[in-house]
Amino acid sequence: MPELGVRATPGFTRRFMRQKGVPLAGAVVGLVIFAALFAPILAPYDPIDTAPRDSLSGPSASHWLGTDQLGRDVLSRIIYGSRVSVLVGVVAVGLALTVGVPLGLISGYFGGLVDHAIMRAMDAIIAFPALVLALAIVGAVGPGTFQIMVAIGIASVPLYARLTRGQVLTIREQDYVQAARSLGASDVRVLARHILPNSFSPLIVQASLGVAFAILAEAGLSFLGVGVRPPTPTWGGMLSTALPMIERASYLSVFPGIAIFLTVLAINMLGDALRDVLDPRLRGS
Numbered sequence: 001m002p003e004l005g006v007r008a009t010p011g012f013t014r015r016f017m018r019q020k021g022v023p024l025a026g027a028v029v030g031l032v033i034f035a036a037l038f039a040p041i042l043a044p045y046d047p048i049d050t051a052p053r054d055s056l057s058g059p060s061a062s063h064w065l066g067t068d069q070l071g072r073d074v075l076s077r078i079i080y081g082s083r084v085s086v087l088v089g090v091v092a093v094g095l096a097l098t099v100g101v102p103l104g105l106i107s108g109y110f111g112g113l114v115d116h117a118i119m120r121a122m123d124a125i126i127a128f129p130a131l132v133l134a135l136a137i138v139g140a141v142g143p144g145t146f147q148i149m150v151a152i153g154i155a156s157v158p159l160y161a162r163l164t165r166g167q168v169l170t171i172r173e174q175d176y177v178q179a180a181r182s183l184g185a186s187d188v189r190v191l192a193r194h195i196l197p198n199s200f201s202p203l204i205v206q207a208s209l210g211v212a213f214a215i216l217a218e219a220g221l222s223f224l225g226v227g228v229r230p231p232t233p234t235w236g237g238m239l240s241t242a243l244p245m246i247e248r249a250s251y252l253s254v255f256p257g258i259a260i261f262l263t264v265l266a267i268n269m270l271g272d273a274l275r276d277v278l279d280p281r282l283r284g285s
Contacts, residue, residue, distance in 0.1 A: 012277060019273035028266035035079045036086040045073035047080040048231040056249050065255050068238075069245060074252065077233035078259050084234045085263065088149050088218040089211035095153030096160050097207060101199075103157070104164025105191050109172055119165070122158035130155040131217055138226045145228050148221060152214045163206055167199035201278040208271035212264045219260050235260050 016022060035042055044064075051071030059066045065074040107118040125133065130152075137151035171177060177194050185193070221227035222236030230237065235256040242252035 016273060016277045019276055021269045022273045025266040025269035025273075028262055029270065032082050032263050032266075033086060036082040039080045039083055043073075043076035043079045045076040047072060047077040047233045056245070058249070058251060066249070066251050068241065068249075068252055074238075074255055077238060078235065078256055081233045081235045081238065081256065081259070082263075084145065084228055084232065085215045085218060085260075088145070088152065089214040089267075091149040092152035092156065092214040092217075093207050093210040095149065096156035096210065097203070099153070100157040100160030101164050101196075101203065104161040104166075105168055105196065107161065108165035108168025109187065109191060109195065115165075118161070122161050125155070126158040126162075128155075130159075130213070131220060134217055135221060135224070135226065138221060143221075143226050143229050145232070148218055148227055151221075152217045155217075156210055156213070159210070160203065160206065163202055164199055167202060168195055171195050171198050205271055205275045205278060208267060208274055212267040212271070215260070215267070216264055 049072065051067070054063070054067050054071040055069055057063060057067045057071075063073050063075070065078065067073055068077070103118050103122070107115045128136070133155040134148075134151040137154060138147055141147050141151075172195060177190060180190050180194055218227060218234065219236030219239070222234045223240045225240060227236055228234045238256040239253055239260075242249070242256070245252055
């Protein structure tokens with residue numbers, strides 16, 4: 001039986017690149033990842049070095065995006081802030097997938113009491129808005145990059161568990177799964193060889209959109225002062241410190257806001273394009 005996931009879609013890359021806005025969105029995401037990887041080389045200044053004499057100087061030849069209240073270069077801080085955003089987005093989604101997918105597989109495949117127990121636990125978590133739950137977790141354990149990643153990851157687990165369970169409930173009734181079981185394949189083999197690979201498509205789409213949510217959540221928590229601890233530069237933290245200066249130096253909030261907006265928009269565009277390519281119902285529409 002051929003896999004129904006990405007590997008069974010000939011011309012996937014060609015169709016994906018032909019989706020509207022994908023090249024531009026891919027360029028934006030690639031630029032953010034490139035900045036995160038090579039921040040020490042790209043940043044013209046140390047992001048935490050202060051220069052009080054240059055405080056609140058607008059964009060100029062020496063400081064392309066200006067300086068903040070402490071004289072720190074805004075461009076350098078935005079470049080280094082991309083590191084936190086990329087790290088939190090990837091790790092938080094990875095954690096959610098690592099926990100949520102196995103729970104969804106077990107719940108959907110075995111059903112009964114196991115399914116009931118897991119889904120009620122997921123319902124208890126999803127009853128709280130994801131950002132509020134992440135805020136509560138960070139408030140309980142304290143701020144920090146690691147705590148942010150764990151909090152956002154935990155808040156996202158029910159989404160992947162429920163999505164995986166829905167896929168399993170459909171796939172487990174397919175003839176090839178029933179044939180594998182009748183031939184004596186173990187539950188682990190059926191899950192790993194037949195069910196999980198055929199559940200990849202919606203998980204890939206949701207994971208791409210989840211990265212965008214994680215970046216927004218990190219920015220929101222840092223803006224509220226419970227995110228990554230200063231002086232580590234983050235886009236949300238920059239917005240928070242710029243708030244009192246919004247009338248005097250509006251550029252302090254404009255540039256990190258643009259960075260968040262473009263990054264999240266680009267990731268969402270790529271996620272929508274993935275959905276259009278991977279969902280057979282949308283092909284050719």
